[in-house]
Amino acid sequence: MKFKIILIILIISLLSNVFLLYNLIDRSISLAYSGQSVDNCSNDLSLLTAVVKGELKGKDKKYVQQQLMGKDLNDSLLIKNNVMYLGNTEFIFNDGILIDVK
Template sequence: MKFKIILIILIISLLSNVFLLYNLIDRSISLAYSGQSVDNYSNDLSLLTAVVKGELKGKDKKYIQQQLMGEGLNDSLLIKNNAMYLGNTEFIFNDGILIDVK
């Protein structure tokens, strides 16, 4: 009887350890892929910000606003004083002229 109880406990312990090990490996792989995705996203965002900055720097606020609205981005566009936000991208203006994109 004791042998059966010990065997059952041993089997349950072994199965739970296998499950926990699988879970740990799965999370590690998922975390590695998500970290790589975030790095790729950050690099792409930096490149796109540089391109937008190069294309639109020196343009006036009204022109940029019309261009963004013409692309159907009204819902994502927020305008405050000397800044315009498209999602998390900030367009900084001085006297109505674009000076920086962050």
């Protein structure tokens, strides 16, 4: 009787350890893929920011606003002082002329 109880406890312990180890490995792999995905998105955003900066730098505020509104991005567009926000992207103006995109 005592042997059966010890055997059951050992089996339960072994199964729970296997389950916990699987969970740990699965989370590690998921975090690695998530980190890689974030890095890829960050790189893509940097490339797109550089392209937009090259295309729109030196243009006036009204022109940039019309270009962004023409692409149905009006819901995401916020204008405060000399900065136009499109999501997390900042269009920085000086005297009404685009000088930087971050």
